[in-house]
Amino acid sequence: MVNTPRAAVQETRRRLENAGLESAQFESRILVETVLELPYGAPLPEQPLTETQQQRLAELTARRCDHEPLQYLCGTWEFFGLEFRVGEGVLIPRQDTETLVETVLELRKGASSTCLLDLCSGSGCIPAAVSAHLPDVTGAVLELSPDALPYLRQNLHRHAPQLQCCAGDVLCPPAALLEQQYHIITCNPPYLTAADMEQLQPEVAHEPETALFGGTDGLDFYRKLTTLWKPALLPGGWLVYEVGAGQAADVEQIFRKNGYAQVHTVPDLTGIGRVVLGQKAEI
Template sequence: MGLTLVQAWTHAKKTLEAAGLSGPVIDARLLVEAAADATRTDIVTDPYRALSVEQEARLSDYLDRRIRREPVSHILGRKGFWKIMLNVNSHVLTPRPDTETIVDLVLKQTEEHQRFSILDLGVGSGAILLAILAERPAAKGLGVDVSEEALAVARDNAAHLGLAGRVALLRGDWAAGLGDESFDVVVSNPPYIAAEVIETLEPEVRDWEPRLALDGGPDGLDAYRELAPEILRVLKPGGIFAVEIGYDQKEPVEALFGAAGAADVRTLKDLADRHRVVAGAKKPLETGA
C-alpha cells in the first residue's frame, strides 16, 4: 500500500530536514499538495488518503529537485504574491513578501475607484503591477522589461488574472523608449545586489534566478543612477514613485532621488523591520495666486 497524505508529508519533511534545507515544514506541505493534487484541508481532514503510484513518483521527483536547491516556486511553476497567484520560472525573480511593501504603499495613496496610470520598470513576472491593478479596477498600467522571456511570463499572468485589457507590456531599457509619456505612479524593483556578493547568495537565488534581475553593478547602485532622473522625467507633476532597495542602501538611494529633484523622499521598512522601499513624489506645478 502506498503512502498516505500524512505519511507523505512526514516523509517529505524528514527528507528536506536531512538535506539541511531551511523551512522544510512549509516546503514539504506545498510539494505534497502539488504532487498529490491535494489541499491543506485534505491533509488535515483526510490524512489517510493514499497517494497513487504516479503521485508518489511525482513527489519523489519534486523532493530530488528541492534537495538540489531548486526553489519550490520553480518546481511548482507558481508563487503567491499579495492576493494573487503568479506563474513564475527561471526568467523572472520569484516574488517575495518584502516587495509587497511597494504594493501596500501605492494602495494607501490611491482610492479604490480612482483612475490613474502606473508604470512598472523592470516588470518581471508582473507581480507589483498586477497586484495593484487587481485592487484598482479603474487604473491602467504599462510594464517595461529588457527581457522578452520575462515579458512573456507577465503577459501570461495578466491574461490568467483577467487584467490583459488594462496592461500594456513593452520591451525596453528602463524608461528610455517612452518619449513624452507620463504616469501618475512609477514603481520598480531593480537589480540591487553588488556583483561580487552574488556568489555568496543562497543557491536558490544564485543558481536559479536571472542574473539580469540581481546584478546591480560594483556597488549595487547602477540601476538607481539611471532610474532616479528617468522616473522623475516620466512622472506627472504630483505623481508618486516607489522603488525597492537593499537593506543597507537607504542613504545613497535617497540621495540619488533627492539630487534628481524628487520631493518628500523617504524610506519605508518591510515586515522584518528592514529598510526596503524608497518613495517620494514629483513636485506639483506651481499655480499663480
C-alpha cells in the same frame, strides 16, 4: 501505507531534513499538495498516490534537495493574496515587495483612477497587486528578459489584462512609454552588490542574474532610472523603488540630486528601509 498522502509528507520531510533544508515540514506538505493539485492547506485525501504521482513527487523532492527554489517546483506562488505563475528565468515574488504595493495603495487612496508604469516588471506581481486593489488602473509594464516575459504575460492576462505589456530595456526604453505620463512609476530593480552576488544562497543562485545584480555597489539602476524616467511622471507623480537592506539613504540622495520632492523611506515589517520614493514637483 507508505504511498498515502500523509506517509508521503513524512517521507518527503525526512529527505528534505537530510538535505539540510530548514523548512522541511512546511515544504514537504507543499510538495505533496503540488503533486496532488490541492490548494494550500486543503485536507489530504485518504487514497494512495498513483504511481505517476509518486514518481513526480520523487522528482520534485530530489530537485528541492539540490536547492532548486520551492516556488519554481510548484509553478505558482502567492503574493498580496494573488497567485502568480513563476518558473526558471523570472524573479520570485517576495513578501518584502508587498511593502512597495502597500505604499502605492496609500499614495493613491481615494483616487478615482491611476495611470501606472512598472519597470523591471518580472512576474508582474507589483502592477497586478496594485490593479487588484485600486479602481481604474491603466498603464503599462516593461520587461527585457525573454525568459520572464511569458510569465509576465500570463499573470497580467489573469490579474490585470488592461495593462499594456511591453518588451524592452528600461535603460533604453520604447519612445512611446517615455512620451506618456504616469501618476506612479514603480520599480524593483536589480540591487545586489558584487559582494552580495558572491554570497548568494543556493536557491537565489537559481534566479536570473539580470534580475539580481545592480552593479558593484548595487545602485546602478537607481542612478540611471531616477533621471531617465522623471519626464514620464505627471506633476505631483511619484517614483517608487524597492531597495536592498542598507541602501535607503543612498537612494534618497539620488532622488534629491535629481530634484525630487517629499523624498522618504518606508520600512518593511522587520523595520528595514525597504521602499524609497520621491515626488515630481507640482507645476
